[in-house]
Structure formats: structure tokens, C-alpha cells
Amino acid sequence: MAAPCYLGWDFSTQQLKVIAIDEQLRVIYEDNVHFDKDLPEFKTQGGVYIHSDRLTVTSPVLMWVKALDMILEKMRSSGFNFSQVKALSGAGQQHGSVYWKKGSIQILKNASSELPLHQSLKGCFSVSNSPIWMDSSTASQCRALEKAVGGAQQLASVTGSRAYERFTGNQIAKIYSQNPEVYKQTELVPTGAPQKRISLVSSFAASLFLGTYAPIDYSDGSGMNLLQIWEKAWSKSCLDACAPGLEERLGCPVPSHSVLGPISPYYSQRYGFSPDCKIVAFTGDNPASLAGMRLQEGDIAISLGTSDTLFLWIQEPTPALEGHILCNPVDSQTYMALLCFKNGSLMRERIRDDCASGSWDEFSKALSSTVAGNNGNLGFYFDVMEITPEAVGIHRFNRDNEKVSNFPKEVEIRALIEGQFMAKRIHAEKLGYKVLPRTRILATGGASHNKKILQVLSDVFSAPVFTIDTANSACLGSAYRAIHGLVDERNVSLADVVKLAPEPRLAVTPAPGAQELYCPLLKRYAELEQKVIYNPVPSCL
Numbered sequence: 001m002a003a004p005c006y007l008g009w010d011f012s013t014q015q016l017k018v019i020a021i022d023e024q025l026r027v028i029y030e031d032n033v034h035f036d037k038d039l040p041e042f043k044t045q046g047g048v049y050i051h052s053d054r055l056t057v058t059s060p061v062l063m064w065v066k067a068l069d070m071i072l073e074k075m076r077s078s079g080f081n082f083s084q085v086k087a088l089s090g091a092g093q094q095h096g097s098v099y100w101k102k103g104s105i106q107i108l109k110n111a112s113s114e115l116p117l118h119q120s121l122k123g124c125f126s127v128s129n130s131p132i133w134m135d136s137s138t139a140s141q142c143r144a145l146e147k148a149v150g151g152a153q154q155l156a157s158v159t160g161s162r163a164y165e166r167f168t169g170n171q172i173a174k175i176y177s178q179n180p181e182v183y184k185q186t187e188l189v190p191t192g193a194p195q196k197r198i199s200l201v202s203s204f205a206a207s208l209f210l211g212t213y214a215p216i217d218y219s220d221g222s223g224m225n226l227l228q229i230w231e232k233a234w235s236k237s238c239l240d241a242c243a244p245g246l247e248e249r250l251g252c253p254v255p256s257h258s259v260l261g262p263i264s265p266y267y268s269q270r271y272g273f274s275p276d277c278k279i280v281a282f283t284g285d286n287p288a289s290l291a292g293m294r295l296q297e298g299d300i301a302i303s304l305g306t307s308d309t310l311f312l313w314i315q316e317p318t319p320a321l322e323g324h325i326l327c328n329p330v331d332s333q334t335y336m337a338l339l340c341f342k343n344g345s346l347m348r349e350r351i352r353d354d355c356a357s358g359s360w361d362e363f364s365k366a367l368s369s370t371v372a373g374n375n376g377n378l379g380f381y382f383d384v385m386e387i388t389p390e391a392v393g394i395h396r397f398n399r400d401n402e403k404v405s406n407f408p409k410e411v412e413i414r415a416l417i418e419g420q421f422m423a424k425r426i427h428a429e430k431l432g433y434k435v436l437p438r439t440r441i442l443a444t445g446g447a448s449h450n451k452k453i454l455q456v457l458s459d460v461f462s463a464p465v466f467t468i469d470t471a472n473s474a475c476l477g478s479a480y481r482a483i484h485g486l487v488d489e490r491n492v493s494l495a496d497v498v499k500l501a502p503e504p505r506l507a508v509t510p511a512p513g514a515q516e517l518y519c520p521l522l523k524r525y526a527e528l529e530q531k532v533i534y535n536p537v538p539s540c541l
């Protein structure tokens with residue numbers, strides 16, 4: 001009898017990842033499909049299409065479906081025994097939205113196990129290129145939403161965030177205003193169950209496994225500017241401000257640990273999954289990472305991925321005009337605070353290519369060859385419109401705060417990394433977070449494998465940095481949540497579920513004198529940031 005196991009999925013920006021863990025929480029399988037490399041027919045860059053306006057950013061939804069077909073085939077060819085999977089859950093990049101066309105629910109339910117899923121679903125999406133979190137094209141919808149509900153702070157107080165361009169409500173409002181016929185392709189069938197559904201990437205992915213529309217969970221739903229995070233119900237005023245008939249298209253939100261039902265027969269017939277395999281609600285990648293990193297009160301988690309995100313577990317949040325408060329995915333009585341920095345790994349890769357001949361070893365050598373503090377040189381690196389703060393472009397300043405047009409290559413590399421981490425500390429402290437003597441920084445994501453980068457992180461925060469075994473914390477957290485979903489009805493907390501999991505490992509500690517060195521630099525960085533913030537000249541001038 002094969003030992004039971006649990007799967008965790010992550011439908012992220014650049015790739016689809018999967019992890020399998022056994023009952024002792026040991027990782028027994030990991031795999032991924034990289035969109036650009038493994039699905040070149042979609043011609044994405046970094047998994048996305050950046051449109052000519054430099055603000056609109058989308059991803060082809062069928063690429064995500066085909067990636068699932070591909071990874072399941074890879075698992076099957078490697079001899080993975082699907083019948084041992086007791087439950088699965090997953091994560092998706094936050095804020096992205098998927099628009100199911102009228103009649104899709106039947107096609108999803110009755111997909112033939114003789115065909116890969118992407119062939120059956122190819123006509124199911126009324127929007128073939130889904131808007132995703134990197135999009136910044138909905139500024140007018142954001143202003144309209146804030147106006148409709150009483151202002152930015154009021155919206156933040158209700159939904160956890162002021163209006164953000166990438167947030168799903170504003171994206172839906174844009175589709176409704178620009179393509180009303182696409183939006184209105186819904187008609188209520190006599191049963192009242194709407195034919196059309198708008199999913200998040202997370203609930204879309206859950207739907208693929210469930211064989212019917214999966215609900216949005218409270219935690220990822222907190223990233224839409226539509227959910228009342230205190231009552232955990234849609235805000236009628238927000239829904240109405242975005243598009244008509246939105247509530248029946250979204251369905252009812254559910255607690256993140258909900259067991260949604262058994263896996264669709266498609267997977268039992270095609271891959272040999274047990275018909276008893278349970279699907280636990282999917283959530284956003286960052287909430288799933290919080291679960292995967294087993295965050296505790298007082299820790300700061302930093303996910304160094306396509307976007308860099310900083311998040312922490314918080315009991316009594318105070319939503320503000322910066323950052324986000326989300327329902328906590330592992331404890332629906334508490335919350336998580338999140339700061340997103342859009343210019344993350346793609347920015348680091350671009351500087352690596354320009355200044356280190358595309359080599360991480362050369363990049364790391366440059367960090368080692370330059371002094372902490374970079375002799376007072378500071379940089380702001382935003383190839384795409386940044387979220388935190390709202391700024392774009394590359395801005396370099398020398399020790400006398402004079403703008404300079406370039407740095408030597410190794411100085412550029414250090415200025416990038418120090419700048420990225422100083423921004424994180426400054427904005428975390430603005431959210432009210434205090435770096436205390438017991439503060440632990442838990443790092444995950446691709447760059448968390450690079451100790452030279454982690455050393456800068458530790459020095460800037462003047463705190464020890466820990467890492468977990470795998471950089472795929474969203475996958476791992478999803479596998480943990482699959483177990484949690486099964487035992488939750490017995491009131492077992494996630495902490496109890498994962499107590500066997502390997503503890504985060506100490507990776508680096510701050511260099512002596514780091515606090516004294518970076519305090520004045522952090523002050524300068526905050527002041528210079530005010531100079532680079534995006535102040536569009538009013539078009540009337």
C-alpha cells in the first residue's frame with residue numbers, strides 16, 4: 001500500500017510548480033513547468049505580455065491550463081503514484097482574474113479523460129489574456145472606486161487596501177467598461193446558477209481540479225478591493241461601483257481551509273488519482289507562503305520572487321494608504337500585512353545581465369567586492385511602474401545626494417540590492433512594524449538561495465535571516481494547507497499540523513556595525529525616495 005501524500009501547487013507568474021509531501025511532511029517530489037522555456041508557443045516573457053502602453057500586463061490563461069497538462073504528464077512519466085494523494089491545495093499569483101464563458105461549467109464537468117484539459121477548455125474563456133498583478137492600467141477605475149465608497153482611507157478601512165491598479169475589482173471594472181459585451185456574456189439559467197464565472201487565478205486553478213467552479217477564499221479575496229475583511233463578505237458598494245451583477249459572478253467567498261469536495265473524475269480516469277482525493281480551497285501565493293514558512297508573531301517574511309513581497313502575521317491591523325491587510329489564510333480570526341514590490345527578480349536579472357554578464361556568480365562577486373553602504377551611493381531601480389512606492393525609472397545618487405547617470409558595474413549591483421532592501425525596511429516601519437531584538441527574517445523565493453544577497457538583507461534590517469528547505473514556500477504552504485483542510489474539522493491548528501516540519505535554518509547574521517552604518521543611509525534613502533515618486537505632470541499643463 002503506497003504511503004499517503006499531499007500535493008501543493010503554485011500557479012505563479014513565471015512557472016507552475018508542484019510539491020508532494022508525505023505524512024511526516026518530508027518533500028518526496030518537486031517539479032515545475034517554466035512558461036517561457038517549456039511553452040514557447042505562447043511567446044511570453046517572464047510568463048507575461050507587457051503591452052505597448054507599458055501599463056497593461058496579461059498572461060494567456062490557456063498557457064496555465066497547458067502547463068498543468070504538461071506537469072501531470074511529467075509526473076506520470078516519472079512514475080509518480082497519484083493514487084497515494086489524499087488531498088491537494090494550491091496557490092495562484094494574487095489579483096489576476098479569469099473569465100469563464102457561458103456554458104464552460106458543463107465542459108469543465110464533462111472533460112474527456114482521453115484529451116489533455118487544454119484541448120477541452122480552449123473555447124471556455126471570454127478573455128483569453130487574463131489581466132495579472134503586474135498590470136497598472138486601471139488608474140481611472142481606482143479613482144472611481146475610491147470616490148464611490150467615500151475615499152481611499154474608507155476603502156482601505158473596509159477592504160484592507162486603498163484602490164490599487166492590480167486589484168481585481170478595478171480590473172473587472174476596466175473589462176466591463178471597455179468590453180461590456182464580453183462582461184455581459186452571462187445569462188442566468190433557470191437554476192439561477194450563473195453560466196459565467198469570474199475566478200481569481202487561485203480559484204481558477206482549484207476549479208480545474210474540482211471539475212466545477214471553485215469559490216474564492218477569504219485570503220486571496222482580500223486582494224480584490226471587494227471583500228469586507230472584517231465581516232468576510234463582499235462589500236455591496238464596492239461590487240456595484242465596479243460592475244453590475246458582480247456578486248453572482250463571483251459566488252460566495254469561503255474560509256481558506258475549506259474542503260471544496262472530491263477531485264474531478266477526469267483525474268482519476270486519466271492519471272489514477274483516488275476518487276477520494278480531496279480539494280482544499282486554493283489561495284494567493286503570498287498567503288500560501290505565510291503557511292509554508294510557518295510564520296510566527298514578530299517574524300517578517302520576505303519572498304524574493306518575480307515580485308518581492310514582505311509580509312507578517314498581525315492580530316489587530318490598521319489598514320493604511322500603503323500596503324495591504326489580508327485575512328489570514330491559516331487562522332480566520334487574524335490577519336496578514338503585506339507590502340508588494342513589483343520590481344523584484346526581473347529587475348535583479350536585468351542588472352545581472354547588464355553588469356555581471358548574466359552570471360549570478362559574477363553578481364555575487366560584485367557584492368563581495370563592494371563595501372556595505374556602497375560609499376554612500378544610492379539607487380532606485382524600477383524598470384516597470386513600482387507599487388511601493390509609486391515610481392518608475394532608474395535614479396542614482398552619489399554620496400552628496402547629486403543625481404548621477406551611471407555607476408561602475410559593481411557599484412550598480414550593490415546599489416540595486418541595498419536599495420531594494422532599504423525600501424522594504426522603510427515601508428515596513430511605515431506600516432508600524434518594529435524591527436526588535438527577537439525579529440527573525442524568513443526569506444524564500446529564488447534569490448533566497450544567494451547568501452551574498454541575504455547578507456545585505458540581514459545588514460540592512462540588522463536582524464538574522466532564516467531560510468526554509470525549499471524556495472517554493474507557496475507550494476509547501478499549499479501542501480500543508482491540504483493536510484490542515486482535512487483535519488480542521490477536528491479543530492487542529494496549522495501549527496499543530498506542521499510541528500514535524502523542518503525548522504527554518506539560520507542562513508546569515510548581521511555584520512558588526514551594520515545598524516550604525518545603515519541608520520543614516522535609511523534616512524537618506526527615505527528622503528531621496530520622495531524625489532523619485534511618480535508625480536505625473538497634469539495633462540492640462
Ligand SMILES: O=C(CO)[C@@H](O)[C@H](O)CF
Binds near residue numbers: 012092133338
Ligand atoms: O501583487 C502581489 C501581491 O500583492 C504579488 O506578490 C503577486 O501575488 C505575485 F504573484
